[in-house]
Amino acid sequence: MKALVYEGVETLTFRDVPDPTPGPDEQLIRISAVGICGSDMHAYLGHDDRRPAPLILGHEAAGVIVGGARDGERVTINPLVTCGSCYACENGRENLCPTRQIISMPPREGAFAQYVAMPPQNLVTVPDHVALKKAALAEPLAVGWHAVKLALEALHPAMDQSALVLGGGAIGLAAALALRAMGVEDITIVEPNDARRAFLNDICLQKAAQSATGQYSIVIDAVGYAATRTTASQLACPGGVMAHIGLGEDMGGLDIRRMTLQEITFIGTYVYTAQDFRNTAQAIFDGSLGDLDWIETRALKDGAAAFAALRSGQIAAPKIILDPWA
Amino acid sequence: MKALVYEGVETLTFRDVPDPTPGPDEQLIRISAVGICGSDMHAYLGHDDRRPAPLILGHEAAGVIVGGARDGERVTINPLVTCGSCYACENGRENLCPTRQIISMPPREGAFAQYVAMPPQNLVTVPDHVALKKAALAEPLAVGWHAVKLALEALHPAMDQSALVLGGGAIGLAAALALRAMGVEDITIVEPNDARRAFLNDICLQKAAQSATGQYSIVIDAVGYAATRTTASQLACPGGVMAHIGLGEDMGGLDIRRMTLQEITFIGTYVYTAQDFRNTAQAIFDGSLGDLDWIETRALKDGAAAFAALRSGQIAAPKIILDPWA
Numbered sequence: 001m002k003a004l005v006y007e008g009v010e011t012l013t014f015r016d017v018p019d020p021t022p023g024p025d026e027q028l029i030r031i032s033a034v035g036i037c038g039s040d041m042h043a044y045l046g047h048d049d050r051r052p053a054p055l056i057l058g059h060e061a062a063g064v065i066v067g068g069a070r071d072g073e074r075v076t077i078n079p080l081v082t083c084g085s086c087y088a089c090e091n092g093r094e095n096l097c098p099t100r101q102i103i104s105m106p107p108r109e110g111a112f113a114q115y116v117a118m119p120p121q122n123l124v125t126v127p128d129h130v131a132l133k134k135a136a137l138a139e140p141l142a143v144g145w146h147a148v149k150l151a152l153e154a155l156h157p158a159m160d161q162s163a164l165v166l167g168g169g170a171i172g173l174a175a176a177l178a179l180r181a182m183g184v185e186d187i188t189i190v191e192p193n194d195a196r197r198a199f200l201n202d203i204c205l206q207k208a209a210q211s212a213t214g215q216y217s218i219v220i221d222a223v224g225y226a227a228t229r230t231t232a233s234q235l236a237c238p239g240g241v242m243a244h245i246g247l248g249e250d251m252g253g254l255d256i257r258r259m260t261l262q263e264i265t266f267i268g269t270y271v272y273t274a275q276d277f278r279n280t281a282q283a284i285f286d287g288s289l290g291d292l293d294w295i296e297t298r299a300l301k302d303g304a305a306a307f308a309a310l311r312s313g314q315i316a317a318p319k320i321i322l323d324p325w326a
Numbered sequence: 327m328k329a330l331v332y333e334g335v336e337t338l339t340f341r342d343v344p345d346p347t348p349g350p351d352e353q354l355i356r357i358s359a360v361g362i363c364g365s366d367m368h369a370y371l372g373h374d375d376r377r378p379a380p381l382i383l384g385h386e387a388a389g390v391i392v393g394g395a396r397d398g399e400r401v402t403i404n405p406l407v408t409c410g411s412c413y414a415c416e417n418g419r420e421n422l423c424p425t426r427q428i429i430s431m432p433p434r435e436g437a438f439a440q441y442v443a444m445p446p447q448n449l450v451t452v453p454d455h456v457a458l459k460k461a462a463l464a465e466p467l468a469v470g471w472h473a474v475k476l477a478l479e480a481l482h483p484a485m486d487q488s489a490l491v492l493g494g495g496a497i498g499l500a501a502a503l504a505l506r507a508m509g510v511e512d513i514t515i516v517e518p519n520d521a522r523r524a525f526l527n528d529i530c531l532q533k534a535a536q537s538a539t540g541q542y543s544i545v546i547d548a549v550g551y552a553a554t555r556t557t558a559s560q561l562a563c564p565g566g567v568m569a570h571i572g573l574g575e576d577m578g579g580l581d582i583r584r585m586t587l588q589e590i591t592f593i594g595t596y597v598y599t600a601q602d603f604r605n606t607a608q609a610i611f612d613g614s615l616g617d618l619d620w621i622e623t624r625a626l627k628d629g630a631a632a633f634a635a636l637r638s639g640q641i642a643a644p645k646i647i648l649d650p651w652a
Contacts, residue, residue, distance in 0.1 A: 250582060251582055267591050
């Protein structure tokens with residue numbers, strides 16, 4: 001098959017690789033659409049020790065099952081492979097499974113390829129009326145969904161729900177869409193990039209600003225740098241909740257004195273539970289996350305150019321979807 | 327009356343001051359016992375801008391009501407004065423009241439004095455079988471109680487409850503006692519000071535260690551320095567909860583990358599709600615916080631010497647109680 005292989009810092013090659021060999025209980029999926037994630041960019045820049053070259057990146061994928069009882073079924077892929085039997089898996093917190101794997105990280109190759117092999121329980125059926133390129137958004141949308149769910153669970157029920165989302169990339173937008181789907185009406189996204197901010201306002205119909213003031217009961221940090229954490233910890237209102245998704249910088253930024261004196265809760269949030277993934281997919285299917293017309297589609301064979309364009313800040317759309325067959 | 331007045335950095339003077347003048351709805355209380363808090367030490371060292379000299383410090387007090395319908399009633403004092411009508415007060419989160427005041431911080435003088443004036447709703451009746459010097463522990467014990475309550479509420483119900491408490495001063499010990507009172511059995515206190523650690527093990531019958539390894543579902547940081555936050559964020563287990571009480575250093579220390587990847591929740595926690603204070607007092611009265619024989623009593627007139635001894639690390643007991651009449 002053809003795949004886009006990460007071969008070293010800022011080097012991606014579209015070339016022939018062996019087809020994946022499904023394990024005894026796995027399904028082969030013909031990939032129709034696969035998104036580029038910020039973590040793929042991080043790996044491409046050589047900043048992720050967990051993703052050494054050579055490696056096929058990509059973990060936001062949808063496609064069609066090939067072979068077996070479900071042959072021909074259109075599916076979106078939960079890329080998180082977990083044991084199913086540990087404390088975390090048995091309590092619906094699969095994302096905390098100590099042996100969790102994700103495709104695009106050894107030992108599992110990713111989905112910037114024509115085929116991938118997955119356990120069947122990771123495959124969520126996509127109804128015919130939903131395009132697979134939109135179904136491929138289930139993964140990034142589930143990241144935002146999970147973060148928002150944790151934040152709302154932690155928020156005191158008597159508090160007004162006003163939300164600030166830092167970062168208007170796919171995860172920030174996903175958080176904003178999840179907030180609205182879960183009933184929060186007052187949502188502001190902070191996005192400093194002019195083109196992206198205009199896209200959020202004009203195409204995604206969000207309220208996006210260059211910077212923020214005021215106080216918010218919910219702050220979602222979808223960037224994860226020291227500077228965004230400083231903003232988040234200063235704009236969370238007393239008794240409010242911050243959900244922190246990003247992995248930009250490892251330490252620093254939080255105004256811990258203020259968080260202590262004002263009882264602000266910080267929730268580290270990583271990917272999603274299996275139920276969150278299914279609920280997000282359902283929300284895509286029933287339209288409660290909007291029409292999802294904020295993707296730009298390119299051929300996987302042109303993936304290197306897409307990464308370069310993203311890297312240089314030329315892309316206004318929050319998500320690029322690659323087509324392995326174009 | 328006599329009071330111990332903070333007159334400048336490391337300067338405390340026991341001298342005559344005017345008697346407090348109760349406001350129209352306030353009660354006068356003759357103070358029988360008042361504890362020295364870490365925050366008093368912080369102010370004494372000139373490190374608290376909120377407590378400028380000259381000022382009467384002290385906010386952990388119990389005594390006897392003087393005058394009015396409740397004349398002669400033995401009470402312990404909730405030192406937090408709140409408006410009663412804001413969102414926070416109306417929802418049982420008085421500690422987040424935007425106009426909250428605490429005695430020992432302007433505009434309210436503290437309880438290192440023979441008398442103090444307080445609103446009657448801040449006074450909790452102490453039964454005859456409880457010594458007022460133990461009832462004065464309600465305030466620091468309520469700080470630990472509130473932190474533990476928030477941590478347990480945030481903890482996933484399926485998780486094993488194992489707790490690490492960083493710091494074996496009064497607040498750390500209070501957290502350990504509250505954990506046990508709320509049903510947590512596996513509790514380790516980390517206390518590097520040899521004399522204090524021995525006191526915790528031998529007198530307080532706690533499990534106190536010089537340092538800790540392992541993983542804990544609940545970590546209480548009762549110190550609040552960057553170094554303790556590093557320890558806390560590394561020893562909290564995946565999906566675990568940190569409650570952060572201390573105000574040692576304003577920023578730094580948290581391993582935010584790990585907290586994000588392992589979904590660790592950080593809760594800033596400050597003082598207590600009015601209900602937590604009452605519940606803590608009740609737990610003192612019914613014995614569920616132990617016999618509280620970990621106090622050392624001195625005369626308020628010798629307060630300056632007590633602060634100096636505390637400052638030089640000579641005190642093993644977690645709490646010094648001062649008597650304004652000795």
